[in-house]
Every structure is written in structure tokens, then in C-alpha cells.
Amino acid sequence: MKKIFYSLIYLFAYLFILPTSVLAAGEFSADYEVDYTIAPDGRTIVTQNISLTNKLTNLYPTKYSILIDTEKIKNVVAYDRKGVITPTINQKDGKTEIILSFNDQVVGVGNKLHFTLRFENGDIAQKNGSIWEVNIPGVTSDSDIAAYSVSLQVPQTFGPNAYMSPPPADGRRWTKEQMIKGGVSAAYGEMQAFSLDLSYFLQNTRVTGAIGEIALPPDTAFQKVVINAIEPKPAAVRQDDDGNWIAQYSLAPGQKLDITATATIFISLAPRSAFGKVNLRPTDYTRPLKFWNADDPRIVSLASELRTPKAIYDYVVKTLSYDYNRVNDNPIRKGAASALSTPKNSICMEFTDLFIALARAAGIPAREIVGYAYTTNSRLRPLSLVADVLHAWPEYYDSEKQTWIPVDPTWANTTGGVNYFDKLDFNHITFAIHGFSSELPYAAGFYKRSGKNTKDVMVRFAQGSFTFLPTAKLTPGFSLPKVFPAGFTTSGQVIIENTSGVAAEDVDVAIETSFSQFSFKKRIAQIPPFGKFFIPVSFPIDNYLRSEKGVITATVNGEVINNYIDIQPALTLFAPFAIGILLLGIGFWYLLVKKPLWTLFRH
Numbered sequence: 001m002k003k004i005f006y007s008l009i010y011l012f013a014y015l016f017i018l019p020t021s022v023l024a025a026g027e028f029s030a031d032y033e034v035d036y037t038i039a040p041d042g043r044t045i046v047t048q049n050i051s052l053t054n055k056l057t058n059l060y061p062t063k064y065s066i067l068i069d070t071e072k073i074k075n076v077v078a079y080d081r082k083g084v085i086t087p088t089i090n091q092k093d094g095k096t097e098i099i100l101s102f103n104d105q106v107v108g109v110g111n112k113l114h115f116t117l118r119f120e121n122g123d124i125a126q127k128n129g130s131i132w133e134v135n136i137p138g139v140t141s142d143s144d145i146a147a148y149s150v151s152l153q154v155p156q157t158f159g160p161n162a163y164m165s166p167p168p169a170d171g172r173r174w175t176k177e178q179m180i181k182g183g184v185s186a187a188y189g190e191m192q193a194f195s196l197d198l199s200y201f202l203q204n205t206r207v208t209g210a211i212g213e214i215a216l217p218p219d220t221a222f223q224k225v226v227i228n229a230i231e232p233k234p235a236a237v238r239q240d241d242d243g244n245w246i247a248q249y250s251l252a253p254g255q256k257l258d259i260t261a262t263a264t265i266f267i268s269l270a271p272r273s274a275f276g277k278v279n280l281r282p283t284d285y286t287r288p289l290k291f292w293n294a295d296d297p298r299i300v301s302l303a304s305e306l307r308t309p310k311a312i313y314d315y316v317v318k319t320l321s322y323d324y325n326r327v328n329d330n331p332i333r334k335g336a337a338s339a340l341s342t343p344k345n346s347i348c349m350e351f352t353d354l355f356i357a358l359a360r361a362a363g364i365p366a367r368e369i370v371g372y373a374y375t376t377n378s379r380l381r382p383l384s385l386v387a388d389v390l391h392a393w394p395e396y397y398d399s400e401k402q403t404w405i406p407v408d409p410t411w412a413n414t415t416g417g418v419n420y421f422d423k424l425d426f427n428h429i430t431f432a433i434h435g436f437s438s439e440l441p442y443a444a445g446f447y448k449r450s451g452k453n454t455k456d457v458m459v460r461f462a463q464g465s466f467t468f469l470p471t472a473k474l475t476p477g478f479s480l481p482k483v484f485p486a487g488f489t490t491s492g493q494v495i496i497e498n499t500s501g502v503a504a505e506d507v508d509v510a511i512e513t514s515f516s517q518f519s520f521k522k523r524i525a526q527i528p529p530f531g532k533f534f535i536p537v538s539f540p541i542d543n544y545l546r547s548e549k550g551v552i553t554a555t556v557n558g559e560v561i562n563n564y565i566d567i568q569p570a571l572t573l574f575a576p577f578a579i580g581i582l583l584l585g586i587g588f589w590y591l592l593v594k595k596p597l598w599t600l601f602r603h
Contacts, residue, residue, distance in 0.1 A: 028061060029053045029146040036124060036136055040155045044124035052106075052113045053146070060107045064100045064115070069137070071096055072122030080104040080115040087117075125154075128374065129461035131189040131426045132158045138183030138416075139176070148176035150184065158188035162269050162426070165419045182417035192267040192426035193462035194374070199454065200259040200447040204251035215432045215441035216245040217263060217371070219503045219526065221271040221278075221403050223430050226470055227501030227529045230261040237531040241284075242367070242433040244441055245503075245528040259447075263501075264462050266469060267426045274505045276525060277402035285365030285397065289438040291335040291353045294360035298340055303361035309396045309407070312358045313421050316409040320346040320354065324382065348382075348392045351410040353438075355394040365397035367435035369406060370443040372459050374427035381411050390445050390457070393428065429459070472504035472527070476554040478563040480537075487544030487570045494554055496524070496533040503528050508557055513539060515550040515567060544570045 033049040052061050073096040078085040082103035090097040098117070106113040125134050132154075139148055151173050164186040169175045174184055202212035217225050220243070234247035249257060288294040294303075306312045323345035331347060336357030339350035352368050359366035373391040375381040395404040406428060408420035431443035445457045480492035494511055498504050504527040511520040516539050527533050539552075552563040 026144065027055050027059055029055065029144055031147040032145065033149050033151075035151045035153070036134075037153045038125045038134065038155065038158075040157045042122075042125040042127060042132070044121045046119055046121050046124070048117045050115055050117065052115075054106065054109055054111050054113075057107075057109050060105055061113055062102055062105075064102070064117075066098050066117070068096045068098070068121070070094065070121065070123040073098070074120050074122075076117075076119040078115065078117045080113065085115070126376070128376075128427070129192050129194070130466075131162070131187055131192050134184070134186040134188070136174075136184040138179045138181065141180045145176060148179055150174040150179060152184070152186070154186075154188065160188065160190060162187040162189055163423045165423060182415070182419070185418055187269075187426060189426070190268070191466065193466050194265045194267070194429060195460050195462045196261075196263045196265060196429075197458040198261045198263065198444045199456040200261070200444065201449045202249060202251060202257045202259065202447065204253060204255050207253050209253060210251050212249045212251045212257065213246050213441070214249075214259060214447060215443060216247055216261065216529070217265060217429065217431050217444065218243055218245045218433065218528070219275065219505070220430050220433075221275045222268055222406065222424070224266040224268075224272065224469055225503070225529075226264045226266075228262045228264060229501075230259065230530075232257075232259065234530060237528045239526060239528050239531065240436075240441070242435045243526075244433050245531075246441060247530075265429055266466065267429065269423060269426065271401070271403050276506060278397070278404060279402065280365065280397065282363070282365050282397075285367055285435050286360045286363055288357075288360065291333060291438045292357045292360060293335060293337040294357045296337045296340075296357070296361075299336060299357050299361050303358050306358060307362050309359060309364060309405075310421060312355055312362065312364075313407055313409055313412070315358070316351055316355045317412045317417075319343050320351055320409075320413060322351075322382065322410065322414050323347060324379070327382065348410040351413065352392045352394045355407070355409055359394070359396050367395050367404070367433060368438065369393050369395055369428075369430050369433060371431040372429045372457060373408075373411075374429075374459065379414070382414055390431070390443060391428070393424075470500070470502050472498050472502045472529075473500040474504055474507065474527070474556050474559070475499050476556050476559075476561040478552065478554070480552070480563065480565065483566045483568055484539065484541060484550065485570045486541045486546035486567055489538050489540040491536070491538045494535040494537055494552075496527060496535070496556055498527045498529060498531050501529045503531075504557075507533075508555075509535065510555040511535070511537060511552065513550060513552050515539075515548065516541065541567060 031051040035047045037045045054060060071091045071094055076087045076089060076098055078087050078100050080103050085100050085103060088099040098119070100115070100117065102113065102115065104113055124136065125132060134152070134154065136150060136152065139145065166178050166184070169178060196217070200214045202214065204210045204212060216227060219225050230247070235250050236248045238246050238248065240246055251257060286294070293299055302315070306315055320339060320343045326345050326347055333349045336353040339346055339354045356366040356368060370390060370392050373381065393406060393408040393410065395406045398405050406424045408424060408428070412418060412420045432441050434440070448454060448456060475497045477495040477497060478492065479495060481490060484490045496507065496509060505525070507524040507527060509522050509524060512518065518539055520535065520537065524533055546567055547569050548567050550565045550567050552565065554561045
């Protein structure tokens with residue numbers, strides 16, 4: 001998400017007692033009414049209605065200057081009560097300076113000079129994929145600014161408002177107190193879609209066969225993943241305890257394997273209801289791990305004071321400083337305790353690790369997300385991980401909502417206070433989740449051939465209209481014999497296979513039979529793409545003489561699959577084996593004794 005921040009307003013009022021008089025601070029107060037009106041194509045008309053109030057009797061303002069942190073400024077118009085003002089415009093080093101020389105001369109304590117400045121700014125609204133993002137720059141705290149209010153108008157074609165941070169104080173306008181805290185961020189639209197091209201490399205260095213594994217981007221509460229293609233196809237896909245999708249490959253001794261995958265990922269701001277609530281054991285996500293020094297005395301002491309996720313987030317944002325130079329040096333992960341000792345040279349890993357360690361020390365379940373965050377300004381929103389320029393951010397568990405909540409203290413720090421706690425954005429893509437381990441599984445981008453600096457992660461906005469998401473394709477199967485012996489228990493498996501690249505969520509399974517009291521019902525939270533769910537089953541049959549045709553019925557999300565079996569009396573099934581054993585015994589007798597068996601019955 002791209003935002004352009006102004007270097008706030010510089011006011012130069014050249015005043016006359018003598019021609020060379022220079023303005024000192026505190027000689028004027030300024031009131032600002034600023035309106036941002038956005039056209040359907042994103043062009044933004046900024047209108048500033050400004051009043052300068054004299055604080056002295058013998059001084060009056062003659063000039064006004066504003067420095068804007070972009071060169072995308074055009075169509076500048078200004079006027080005061082005596083007519084049009086011809087602006088002087090200077091553009092250099094990515095900035096635009098507008099200088100106004102007033103026509104009107106207002107003298108006297110308490111008297112006001114009113115003027116209007118209007119211009120077109122091309123950096124306020126940006127369409128990224130299917131989402132319009134609006135970022136209004138804040139202002140610095142200045143005692144000469146008496147009042148500062150901001151209003152915003154957007155076209156209906158932008159779609160529904162996804163978030164607005166902060167909300168306007170009176171429902172329509174933002175105040176000076178709000179604007180000095182970092183400006184306004186807003187987004188319009190319902191869902192963002194990205195297309196991914198991923199490359200992985202596996203190598204078995206053993207002299208025996210081995211299982212190689214890669215992590216595919218998984219579903220989360222805020223992310224839905226469609227694996228469009230993966231070559232070669234994995235032998236199996238399992239879901240680990242953190243919810244990662246682990247694709248498994250059988251590798252021959254010394255085998256090298258290149259794997260490619262394409263995916264479409266849909267990002268939403270609100271948790272997806274289909275993902276369901278998450279129940280966990282807090283102790284699994286509060287224990288110390290490598291890089292998360294939750295038992296370090298300094299961290300324990302800080303956690304006893306901070307206690308809440310918001311307090312921890314604010315502390316990390318204010319304490320650590322982002323080191324842009326360190327990103328280029330293939331940085332080594334320091335961990336939370338070291339980040340606390342050397343706060344000035346931190347990148348996203350340290351912001352994330354310190355948040356997690358403090359949260360865990362405070363008894364708040366926390367974990368790490370490694371992934372990709374779309375950014376158009378690497379200074380304001382940097383990506384820190386050298387492997388394909390990835391990003392890391394933490395999540396904490398909200399026990400009331402039973403949901404993992406993502407936050408980004410790194411970008412909150414680098415953007416000067418943009419709120420990445422109450423909401424994230426449409427641009428953070430999860431590649432791997434670290435909770436039970438602080439390092440594994442490795443995210444896409446970390447499976448590289450030795451000595452080769454390849455680009456293994458390609459991300460772009462998806463093209464097309466996505467009015468609905470694809471659904472999973474489930475195929476029930478049976479691993480059971482066709483003939484059941486009466487009087488015995490027959491065991492096997494019912495296998496629910498997902499043959500699609502979309503995870504199946506909240507899968508209702510029911511199994512029943514026509515020949516026994518067996519009944520099974522279960523709701524499976526998720527079956528990953530190309531994954532299988534195995535249900536062990538056992539069917540006891542109590543009558544040794546029973547003979548009939550039987551049906552085992554599996555119902556998966558309303559779809560019925562029947563498996564037909566034969567139940568045969570045990571005597572019928574085992575008689576051929578008994579006769580064979582008898583004949584075999586007779587044969588051995590003859591070989592050993594050299595007499596027919598019936599000679600035993602002679603008198």
C-alpha cells in the first residue's frame with residue numbers, strides 16, 4: 001500500500017517594517033480547512049482554505065510557501081480577496097514547492113488574511129489490483145497552527161469502504177489532533193487477488209531414499225489460496241499443527257528436484273467465516289523458543305508492565321529503529337533479546353521476534369508469519385528478508401474472537417505511526433506460519449539451489465473479475481475387503497481425498513452400514529489441496545452363519561458414495577482353508593511314515 005507523506009507545511013511570511021524584516025515564530029496563527037475530492041480515475045483535487053491571523057500590530061504576511069513530498073502536482077490555482085495569485089512552482093528531488101505572493105495586505109492585531117490554494121495531487125489515491133487506497137498526509141505538531149480540519153470525498157465507483165483509520169472525529173471531518181498522529185488511511189473494495197509463481201528446489205544428499213518437503217502458502221482467517229498448478233505433483237500434502245500445507249515428495253538417493261507452483265491468493269480484511277474458530281492450547285504458543293527469549297529477565301520484566309497486545313505493539317514500534325543499510329548485508333537474525341540490546345539496527349525480523357517474545361512472556365499466545373507484502377515505497381514499507389525480498393510480521397491470539405490477529409510493528413515504525421494494529425491491509429500474503437517452531441517450515445523463496453541467486457517468488461495482481469471463489473472437489477474412497485466373514489470384525493479405512501487445488505473447509509462426513517449398528521459422524525476442519533483424510537473403521541458381525549449383500553454408505557457434504565460388500569458365513573469362507581490344511585497334513589504323514597493314513601484304523 002502506497003502512501004505519500006507531506007513534509008508538513010512550512011510557513012514563510014515575509015513581513016514589512018523594513019524591506020528586510022524576517023518573520024519570527026509566533027507572529028501569526030493559521031487555520032486550515034483542507035478538502036480532498038477524488039475523481040473516479042484517482043485524480044485528487046486538494047483545496048486549502050487558509051486564514052492567517054495577525055498577532056502583532058505592525059506586521060503582515062506577504063508570502064506563503066508549501067513543500068509537498070511528491071512531484072505529481074499540477075494545475076495549481078490560488079487567490080485571495082483581491083484576485084488571482086500567480087504561484088511560483090519549483091520541483092526537485094521528488095518534491096514540489098509552491099510559493100504564493102499575496103495581493104491582499106491585512107494589518108492589525110486579530111485581523112485575518114483569507115486565501116485559497118487548490119492543486120491536483122496524483123499521489124493521494126492509488127488503485128492497487130481491485131482495491132482503491134487513499135492516503136492523506138498528516139501534519140506535524142506546530143503551535144502556530146490554531147486549527148486544522150480535513151474532509152474527504154470519494155466516488156461511489158470505488159466500492160464499499162473497507163477501512164478508514166482513524167475515523168473522522170465528527171463523522172465527516174478529521175481534526176488537528178488526529179492529523180498530527182500520522183494522517184488518514186482508507187481503502188475501498190472487498191477483496192484483493194494476487195497471482196503467484198513459485199519455484200522450489202529439493203535435493204536428497206543421502207545414499208538412501210528420503211522424503212523431501214516444501215511449504216505451500218496456506219489458508220488463514222484472512223487469506224484464501226487456490227493452487228492452480230504444481231509440477232511435479234506431490235506424493236501427499238499434509239497440514240501441520242500451525243496450519244501450514246506441507247507437500248511431500250519421495251526422493252531417490254542423490255536426486256535433485258525442481259518444483260514449480262502457480263497460485264491465486266485472495267486477501268480480505270475481515271476474518272472469513274468459513275475458516276472457523278481456532279481452538280488452541282495457550283501453552284503451545286507461550287513457551288520460549290530460539291529467537292523468542294520469553295524467559296529473558298529483561299523481557300519478563302517488560303512483559304509484566306506491558307501486559308496487552310496493544311501495549312506491546314506500541315513499545316516495539318517506539319523502541320526499535322529500522323536499519324535500511326542492514327537489509328543489503330544478508331542480515332543474520334538476532335532474536336528478541338539481542339534486538340532489545342541493540343535496538344537501533346533492527347529490521348522486520350527483530351520487530352517480529354521482540355513482539356512475540358514479549359507477548360509470550362505476558363502469557364499471550366503469539367507466532368510469526370513469513371510471507372510477502374506488496375509495497376510501492378520501499379522506504380515507507382520496506383521488505384527485509386533477502387530471500388526474494390520477503391517480509392515478516394507477528395500475530396497474537398484473540399481468545400474472545402478465537403482468531404489469530406496479524407499486526408505489523410515494522411511498517412508502523414517506518415511509516416511514522418500508521419495504524420497497523422487495529423487492521424492490517426490487503427497486501428500481506430502468508431507463505432509460512434511459525435508457532436511450534438521459530439524457524440520451520442521454510443517459506444517459499446528459501447528453497448534455492450546452492451550458489452544460485454534465482455528469483456523464486458513472483459507476485460502480481462491477479463487479472464479478471466472474481467465474483468466467487470472455486471470450491472474443493474472431494475472424492476470418498478474405501479480401503480476395505482470386498483468379502484466380510486460373518487462372526488468376525490473387519491477393519492479398514494474410509495479415505496476422503498481432495499483432488500483440487502482448493503482447501504476443503506468444514507467437511508461433514510457421515511458413515512453408516514446396512515448390516516450393523518456402526519455409525520460415524522465428524523466435521524473435518526480442513527483438508528488441504530491434494531490432501532487426504534483417513535478415517536479408520538471397524539465393522540463387527542456377530543452371526544457366524546450370516547450371508548447377505550451389504551452396503552457401506554459415506555456421505556461427504558451431502559454427496560453419497562456407496563461401497564458394496566459380501567457377507568459370507570465363516571464356515572463357507574474358511575472351509576477351503578481347512579480342507580487344504582487337512583490334505584497338507586495327510587501328505588506330510590505319508591512322506592514321514594511311508595504308510596497311508598488309513599492304516600492307523602486297521603485292526
